[in-house]
Amino acid sequence: MESSESVTLYGWFRSSCSWRVRIALAWKGIKYENIPVSLQKGQQHSQEFLAKNPLGQVPALCIDGFVLTQSVAILEYLEETRPNNPLLPKEPKSRAQVRRIVETIVSGIQPHQNLPGLDIPPGTPDEWKLAWSKEWAQMHIKKGFAALEQMLKESPGKYCVGDQVSLADVCLLPQVYNAKMLHVDLTPYPNIVRNNEELIKLEAFKSSHPRSQPDWVDEGHGINQEV
Amino acid sequence: MESSESVTLYGWFRSSCSWRVRIALAWKGIKYENIPVSLQKGQQHSQEFLAKNPLGQVPALCIDGFVLTQSVAILEYLEETRPNNPLLPKEPKSRAQVRRIVETIVSGIQPHQNLPGLDIPPGTPDEWKLAWSKEWAQMHIKKGFAALEQMLKESPGKYCVGDQVSLADVCLLPQVYNAKMLHVDLTPYPNIVRNNEELIKLEAFKSSHPRSQPDWVDEGHGINQEV
Numbered sequence: 098m099e100s101s102e103s104v105t106l107y108g109w110f111r112s113s114c115s116w117r118v119r120i121a122l123a124w125k126g127i128k129y130e131n132i133p134v135s136l137q138k139g140q141q142h143s144q145e146f147l148a149k150n151p152l153g154q155v156p157a158l159c160i161d162g163f164v165l166t167q168s169v170a171i172l173e174y175l176e177e178t179r180p181n182n183p184l185l186p187k188e189p190k191s192r193a194q195v196r197r198i199v200e201t202i203v204s205g206i207q208p209h210q211n212l213p214g215l216d217i218p219p220g221t222p223d224e225w226k227l228a229w230s231k232e233w234a235q236m237h238i239k240k241g242f243a244a245l246e247q248m249l250k251e252s253p254g255k256y257c258v259g260d261q262v263s264l265a266d267v268c269l270l271p272q273v274y275n276a277k278m279l280h281v282d283l284t285p286y287p288n289i290v291r292n293n294e295e296l297i298k299l300e301a302f303k304s305s306h307p308r309s310q311p312d313w314v315d316e317g318h319g320i321n322q323e324v
Numbered sequence: 325m326e327s328s329e330s331v332t333l334y335g336w337f338r339s340s341c342s343w344r345v346r347i348a349l350a351w352k353g354i355k356y357e358n359i360p361v362s363l364q365k366g367q368q369h370s371q372e373f374l375a376k377n378p379l380g381q382v383p384a385l386c387i388d389g390f391v392l393t394q395s396v397a398i399l400e401y402l403e404e405t406r407p408n409n410p411l412l413p414k415e416p417k418s419r420a421q422v423r424r425i426v427e428t429i430v431s432g433i434q435p436h437q438n439l440p441g442l443d444i445p446p447g448t449p450d451e452w453k454l455a456w457s458k459e460w461a462q463m464h465i466k467k468g469f470a471a472l473e474q475m476l477k478e479s480p481g482k483y484c485v486g487d488q489v490s491l492a493d494v495c496l497l498p499q500v501y502n503a504k505m506l507h508v509d510l511t512p513y514p515n516i517v518r519n520n521e522e523l524i525k526l527e528a529f530k531s532s533h534p535r536s537q538p539d540w541v542d543e544g545h546g547i548n549q550e551v
Contacts, residue, residue, distance in 0.1 A: 151474055152474055165420050167424035167428060167431075168427075170420050170424040170426070170427050174416055174417075178416050189405050190390060192401070193392050193401040196400055197393055200394040200396050200430070203431050204394075204434070205435070207431065208435040209435065244381070247378055
C-alpha cells in the first residue's frame with residue numbers, strides 16, 4: 098500500500114510524540130515535509146493549523162490522503178502500511194513485550210511530564226501549577242523507569258526487546274531525553290541507559306533528534322548537546 | 325494459536341484498565357479465572373501478587389504460559405492470537421481511527437483521573453494532593469471528551485468507528501463510567517452518550533461491568549446503578 102503521494106508531518110521539535118513519528122518515518126525511509134507547529138507559542142490553536150487538524154494536536158501526519166493523529170496510532174499505521182524495516186517483531190509474545198513498554202512510556206510517564214518548560218496558561222489556579230513543576234514530572238519518570246527497568250530485564254538484548262529495533266525503542270529515546278532535560282538521575286536504570294546508548298548510534302534516531310529539526314531552539318535546559 | 329491452558333486475570337472491579345480486558349475476554353468468549361487485587365487496599369504491592377507480577381500492576385493476564393501487563397498491549401495480543409469476534413477493523417485507516425480513540429482515552433484522559441476515590445498515600449506533600457482531586461480529573465475528562473466527540477463525528481455509525489464494535493468501544497464504556505462517577509456533565513458530548521447507550525446493551529459489556537464483579541463494593545459514588 099506504499100503511496101506515491103506526498104507525506105507531511107505537523108510537529109514540534111521538542112514534542113516527544115512528534116519525535117516518535119520522525120524516528121519511524123526515518124527508520125522506514127519515508128520522505129516527508131516537516132512543518133513546525135510551536136506548542137510553546139500555542140500555534141496548535143491557530144486557524145491555519147485547525148483547518149488541517151480540527152483537534153489542534155501534534156503530531157498530525159498527512160498521508161495517503163487523510164490526516165492521522167495520536168502518535169502510537171500513527172506508528173501502528175505506518176507499520177501496517179509500510180512493513181519494510183519492521184518496528185514490531187513477528188511473534189505475538191514479543192509484540193506484547195514491545196507494546197507494554199510503549200504503553201508504560203506513552204500512558205504511564207509522558208502524560209505527566211509534558212508541561213514543565215511550557216508557559217502556564219493565564220487563569221490556572223495556583224494549586225494546579227504543580228503539574229507544570231519539574232518535581233511532579235520527575236516523580237512519574239522515576240516510577241515509570243523503575244517499571245521499565247524490570248521489563249527490559251525480561252527481554253534482554255541490544256535494544257528494548259531483544260536485538261531488533263522496535264516501537265519500544267522509538268518511544269524510549271525521546272523519553273530518556275526528557276528525563277535528562279528534567280535532571281533525573283539515571284544511575285538506578287542501567288538497562289535504560291545502555292539501550293539508549295545503542296539507539297543514539299543509529300542514523301534514524303540521530304537525524305530525528307530535536308536538535309536536528311528546522312524549528313530547534315536552544316531552550317537552555319542544560320542538556321548535553323551530544324545526548 | 326488458541327490455547328487450551330487456563331487463563332487468569334488479576335484485576336480490580338473499578339480499574340478501567342482491568343475492565344477493558346474483561347470486556348475483550350468476554351467479547352471473544354475466552355473463559356478465565358478472575359482474581360481480585362484491591363488497589364484501594366494496596367494489594368498490588370503484596371508479596372503474593374508481586375510473585376505473580378513483579379511490576380505490581382493490574383491488570384495482569386496469565387495466558388499462554390506467561391504474564392502480560394498493560395491493558396492495550398493485552399488487548400492487541402488477544403486480537404492477534406484470538407482473531408475471532410474481531411475488535412479491530414480490517415482496513416488500515418479504520419484501524420488508525422480506532423487506535424487514536426484508544427490513545428486519547430488511555431494516554432490523554434485515564435492517567436489524570438485514576439486517583440480520585442483512592443486513599444492518598446501517607447507522606448504525600450499537600451501540593452501534590454491535586455492529583456487526587458475531582459476537579460483535576462474532571463478538567464482532563466472534559467478536554468479529552470471534546471476531542472473524542474470530534475473524532476466520533478469523523479467515523480459515524482452505531483459504535484465509535486462505524487457499525488463494528490472495536491477496541492475504541494472497549495475503552496469508551498469504562499471511561500464514560502468514570503466520567504459519571506466524577507459527576508462530569510455529558511450534555512456537550514451527544515455522540516459519546518449515544519455510543520455509550522448502544523454499548524451497554526451488549527452482553528460482553530454488561531457482564532464485565534464493575535457491579536457484576538465478585539469484588540464489587542458500593543463505594544457510594546452515587547452513580548446510577550443502571551449505567
